[in-house]
Amino acid sequence: MALLTATSNKYIISSRATNENTLPFSSLTQIKIPRLGPPFWPWEKVKMGPLTVSPMGFGTWAWGNQLLWGYQEAMDDDLQATFNLAVENGINLFDTADSYGTGRLNGQSEKLLGKFLQEFKGQSRVRDDIVIATKFAPYPWRLTSGQFVKACKASLDRMEIEQIGIGQLHWSTANYAPLQEIALWDGLVAMYEKGLVRAVGVSNYGPKQLVKIHKYLNSRGVPLCSAQVQFSLLSIGRDQMEIKEICDSLDIRLISYSPLGLGMLTGKYTLSNLPNGLRGLLFRQILPGLEPLLRSLREIAKRRGKTIPQVAINWCICKGTVPIPGGKTVKQVKENLGALGWRLSSDELLQLEHAAQESPSKMIQNVFQTP
Numbered sequence: 001m002a003l004l005t006a007t008s009n010k011y012i013i014s015s016r017a018t019n020e021n022t023l024p025f026s027s028l029t030q031i032k033i034p035r036l037g038p039p040f041w042p043w044e045k046v047k048m049g050p051l052t053v054s055p056m057g058f059g060t061w062a063w064g065n066q067l068l069w070g071y072q073e074a075m076d077d078d079l080q081a082t083f084n085l086a087v088e089n090g091i092n093l094f095d096t097a098d099s100y101g102t103g104r105l106n107g108q109s110e111k112l113l114g115k116f117l118q119e120f121k122g123q124s125r126v127r128d129d130i131v132i133a134t135k136f137a138p139y140p141w142r143l144t145s146g147q148f149v150k151a152c153k154a155s156l157d158r159m160e161i162e163q164i165g166i167g168q169l170h171w172s173t174a175n176y177a178p179l180q181e182i183a184l185w186d187g188l189v190a191m192y193e194k195g196l197v198r199a200v201g202v203s204n205y206g207p208k209q210l211v212k213i214h215k216y217l218n219s220r221g222v223p224l225c226s227a228q229v230q231f232s233l234l235s236i237g238r239d240q241m242e243i244k245e246i247c248d249s250l251d252i253r254l255i256s257y258s259p260l261g262l263g264m265l266t267g268k269y270t271l272s273n274l275p276n277g278l279r280g281l282l283f284r285q286i287l288p289g290l291e292p293l294l295r296s297l298r299e300i301a302k303r304r305g306k307t308i309p310q311v312a313i314n315w316c317i318c319k320g321t322v323p324i325p326g327g328k329t330v331k332q333v334k335e336n337l338g339a340l341g342w343r344l345s346s347d348e349l350l351q352l353e354h355a356a357q358e359s360p361s362k363m364i365q366n367v368f369q370t371p
C-alpha cells in the first residue's frame with residue numbers, strides 16, 4: 001500500500017509503511033510535496049482546558065537569566081528571531097514566569113515576550129492565537145489573594161497584554177508555609193473570576209497536592225487546566241508517573257519542563273565540554289552516569305534520521321505531555337521543531353526508558369516539588 005509520511009519539513013508519498021506515522025494514500029509514485037503549514041498535523045494540537053495549543057511549547061527561563069543561562073541584553077535580537085520562527089511554525093504556547101530574570105533584570109522574560117508579541121509582523125490571527133502561560137511566585141510577602149491578583153496585574157503590565165492564557169502557581173508552599181497556600185489558591189480563583197487569566201494551572205505540584213488543589217478549585221467552580229513538572233528521560237520517577245496518571249484521570253494537561261535536562265539530553269555536553277557556571281557543576285555530577293541513555297538516544301536518532309534533542313523531545317510528546325524546551329538560537333529552535341510531525345514507535349519508547357533506567361544518574365528534583 002502507498003503511504004503519506006510526515007517528515008520534519010515535507011510530506012513524502014512512498015510505497016511502504018515504515019512506522020505508525022504513516023497514512024494510507026493511493027499513489028504508488030514517490031514524490032515530495034513541500035510542507036506548507038506547521039510541522040505537525042492539525043489533529044496533533046492539544047486541548048488544555050479551554051485552550052488549544054501546539055503539541056510542543058517554548059520555555060523562556062533563559063531570557064533574562066544571567067546566573068544559570070548567561071543571558072546578555074545583546075542576545076535579544078536572536079531571541080526575537082527564535083520567537084518569530086517558533087510562531088511562524090505553529091508554536092503557540094510560551095511559558096514564562098514573573099520571577100524569570102536575575103537581579104535588575106527581574107521580569108525580563110515577561111517583558112521580552114510582550115515586546116516580541118507586539119512587534120510580531122505575521123498575521124494578527126496567528127498572534128491572537130498565542131497562549132502565554134506565566135507563573136506567579138508564592139513569595140513570602142504574597143500572603144493574601146489580593147496580593148496574588150496584584151502580581152497578575154503586574155505581569156499583564158510587563159507584557160502589555162490584557163489577558164494571560166494560563167496563570168500558574170509557580171510552586172506550592174505546602175512544604176514550608178502551609179497556611180499561605182490557601183490564600184494563593186484563592187488568588188488563582190480571583191484572577192480567573194476577574195477574567196485576568198483564561199485558565200489556571202500549577203507547577204511543581206506532587207501527586208497529593210495536585211489532587212487537593214484540583215478538588216479545591218473545583219469546589220470554587222474553577223477548572224485546573226495544566227500541571228507543569230520536570231518530566232524528561234532524565235526525570236521519570238514514580239512521582240512523575242503518578243502525576244501523569246492523576247492528570248489523565250482529572251483532565252489536566254501535563255506540561256513537561258526541562259525536557260532536554262537543561263541541555264544534557266542534547267548530547268553536546270561531555271566532561272571535557274561543560275557549560276559555564278552552575279550548570280557545569282551539575283553536569284559534572286550527572287553526565288558520567290548517562291552513557292546508556294545517551295547511547296540509546298544517539299542510536300535511535302541515527303536510525304531515524306533525527307537528532308538527539310528531537311528524539312528526547314519526541315519522547316515527551318509520545319508520553320502524552322506537552323514539552324516546553326528552551327532554545328536560545330535560531331539553529332536550536334529550528335532543530336527542536338523537527339521533534340514534531342512524527343512519533344517514536346512503542347519499541348523505541350521502551351528502549352529509551354530501559355536505557356534511562358540503566359543509567360545510574362538522574363536529574364535533581366526541584367526543591368519546591370511537593371509530595
Ligand SMILES: NC(=O)c1ccc[n+]([C@@H]2O[C@H](COP(=O)([O-])OP(=O)(O)OC[C@H]3O[C@@H](n4cnc5c(N)ncnc54)[C@H](OP(=O)(O)O)[C@@H]3O)[C@@H](O)[C@H]2O)c1
Pocket residue numbers: 058059060061062095096170203204228256257258259260261262263264266268275309324325326327328331332333335336366
Ligand atoms: N516550573 C518550573 O519550576 C520550571 C523549572 C525549569 C524550567 N521551566 C520551564 O521549562 C522550560 C524549558 O526547560 P529548561 O530551559 O530548564 O531546559 P531544557 O529545555 O531542558 O534545555 C534548554 C537548553 O538546552 C540547550 N538546547 C536547547 N535546544 C538545543 C538544541 N537543539 N541543540 C543544542 N542545545 C540545545 C540550550 O542551552 P545551551 O545552548 O546553553 O546548552 C537551551 O537553553 C524553561 O525555559 C521554563 O519555561 C519551568
